[in-house]
Amino acid sequence: MDADSETETKRKRIRNPAQTQQRIIDSAIDEFMERGFDGARIDAIAEQSKTNKSLIYKYFNSKEELYIASLAGTYAQLRASQNQIDMDGPDPVESVRRLVQSTFDTFAQNPRIVRMLTHENVQNARFLKQALTIKALYTPLLDKLDRVIRKGQEMGLFRQSIDLKHLYISISALGYFYFSNGYTLAIVLDEDLTEAAAIARQREQAVEMVLSYLRR
Amino acid sequence: MDADSETETKRKRIRNPAQTQQRIIDSAIDEFMERGFDGARIDAIAEQSKTNKSLIYKYFNSKEELYIASLAGTYAQLRASQNQIDMDGPDPVESVRRLVQSTFDTFAQNPRIVRMLTHENVQNARFLKQALTIKALYTPLLDKLDRVIRKGQEMGLFRQSIDLKHLYISISALGYFYFSNGYTLAIVLDEDLTEAAAIARQREQAVEMVLSYLRR
DNA sequence: TCGTTAATAAACTAAATAGTTCTATAAAGA
DNA sequence: TCTTTATAGAACTATTTAGTTTATTAACGA
Numbered sequence: 001m002d003a004d005s006e007t008e009t010k011r012k013r014i015r016n017p018a019q020t021q022q023r024i025i026d027s028a029i030d031e032f033m034e035r036g037f038d039g040a041r042i043d044a045i046a047e048q049s050k051t052n053k054s055l056i057y058k059y060f061n062s063k064e065e066l067y068i069a070s071l072a073g074t075y076a077q078l079r080a081s082q083n084q085i086d087m088d089g090p091d092p093v094e095s096v097r098r099l100v101q102s103t104f105d106t107f108a109q110n111p112r113i114v115r116m117l118t119h120e121n122v123q124n125a126r127f128l129k130q131a132l133t134i135k136a137l138y139t140p141l142l143d144k145l146d147r148v149i150r151k152g153q154e155m156g157l158f159r160q161s162i163d164l165k166h167l168y169i170s171i172s173a174l175g176y177f178y179f180s181n182g183y184t185l186a187i188v189l190d191e192d193l194t195e196a197a198a199i200a201r202q203r204e205q206a207v208e209m210v211l212s213y214l215r216r
Numbered sequence: 217m218d219a220d221s222e223t224e225t226k227r228k229r230i231r232n233p234a235q236t237q238q239r240i241i242d243s244a245i246d247e248f249m250e251r252g253f254d255g256a257r258i259d260a261i262a263e264q265s266k267t268n269k270s271l272i273y274k275y276f277n278s279k280e281e282l283y284i285a286s287l288a289g290t291y292a293q294l295r296a297s298q299n300q301i302d303m304d305g306p307d308p309v310e311s312v313r314r315l316v317q318s319t320f321d322t323f324a325q326n327p328r329i330v331r332m333l334t335h336e337n338v339q340n341a342r343f344l345k346q347a348l349t350i351k352a353l354y355t356p357l358l359d360k361l362d363r364v365i366r367k368g369q370e371m372g373l374f375r376q377s378i379d380l381k382h383l384y385i386s387i388s389a390l391g392y393f394y395f396s397n398g399y400t401l402a403i404v405l406d407e408d409l410t411e412a413a414a415i416a417r418q419r420e421q422a423v424e425m426v427l428s429y430l431r432r
Numbered sequence: 433t434c435g436t437t438a439a440t441a442a443a444c445t446a447a448a449t450a451g452t453t454c455t456a457t458a459a460a461g462a
Numbered sequence: 463t464c465t466t467t468a469t470a471g472a473a474c475t476a477t478t479t480a481g482t483t484t485a486t487t488a489a490c491g492a
Binding site for chain 2: 478479480481482483484488489490
Binding site: 170201 | 251254333338392397401422424425431
């Protein structure tokens with residue numbers, strides 16, 4: 001089923017630095033996301049990426065640098081996911097609905113993003129500023145949100161005096177928290193929150209909350 | 217200014233096991249909250265609590281046990297805070313307002329709670345189940361919420377078919393996330409979220425969101 | 433006053449792990 | 463064919479740190 005058969009003939013060794021580096025980063029994200037900076041083990045990353053420590057330290061120079069690269073990669077995923085949200089329809093209500101749903105889905109479908117950000121926050125964003133130097137991390141979602149809210153206000157559908165950044169925070173909160181704190185919530189509430197039905201319920205509630213708040 | 221003057225006469229050594237253990241736990245919460253389980257250092261806890269490692273290991277037998285005690289202590293604080301919420305007024309709308317505000321304030325005023333829970337979640341609630349064995353951690357907030365929602369429904373003020381647990385999650389989310397993810401949010405949004413005005417705005421928005429969702 | 437035990441302090445062990453070094457192999461391009 | 467360099471991997475070092483041990487001090491109750 002798999003081309004890699006250690007048991008049979010020796011696998012042909014392919015030389016592809018870029019791809020190897022990406023494989024290392026992917027494994028690093030897995031490891032850092034699972035165990036955090038302190039808990040992560042370079043040896044584990046070497047093993048999972050099917051490389052070795054010498055190679056990792058050749059491409060990245062320290063655990064810290066590798067972590068920063070992983071963090072930047074995570075944010076790239078987040079931005080990519082946010083860029084896909086289609087909000088060009090004529091109905092602002094429908095657009096907001098989509099935005100809230102998509103934001104929710106992003107967190108639902110990318111536990112790696114949620115966990116990496118959580119780790120970063122719990123460390124007081126120790127490395128995020130450095131990751132920022134690598135790539136601009138500004139979220140495109142804010143602009144989209146701005147446009148659709150204005151439109152809704154002009155059409156008389158939405159209330160006045162909406163704080164955009166705080167609205168963005170709340171929309172994120174309603175999705176993020178469900179997944180970031182799922183473990184303790186499940187225990188304290190004694191409920192399985194990973195079921196599709198439960199997730200759908202939370203998603204719909206988030207949409208309704210935001211929309212009923214916006215409507216005048 | 218302080219009774220402890222190492223420079224002057226030797227401080228009288230007081231024997232008070234219970235208080236010493238509490239001092240150790242307090243310091244442990246500080247350390248675990250700041251650095252997480254892996255990052256925390258027993259030596260640091262010894263220093264901060266003005267005790268020593270031998271004593272710590274006499275009272276608690278391992279880092280893990282000390283962490284669990286700290287976690288249980290954190291939940292005790294959370295419950296205590298939730299128990300104070302007064303929701304016995306005649307107006308369900310006002311009661312919900314208070315509940316959302318108090319929940320928000322709990323997280324605003326107790327960063328230790330937020331951080332401990334975040335650490336625990338990022339470790340897949342590795343220790344919470346054990347902390348549960350020590351003390352019942354069921355949140356009293358859920359019962360209060362149940363009563364007030366029912367009342368509001370009977371009075372025709374609130375919508376039907378409200379999922380209590382999910383509502384509880386959303387109310388928590390709107391407060392918790394703001395503080396748990398404040399660091400990355402501040403960077404990405406380029407805004408100081410620790411200002412009193414910003415906090416007040418988020419709080420009011422949370423109240424409005426929940427209330428406009430509940431109202432029929 | 434005496435024995436128990438809470439508290440102090442320092443040195444130590446054992447294990448884990450980030451980071452280095454060295455040697456070897458083989459793919460790709462010239 | 464030859465040279466460069468990506469890859470592999472093992473052994474090593476230096477450091478950190480959980481947990482132990484041992485010795486000492488002094489508060490408090492009997």
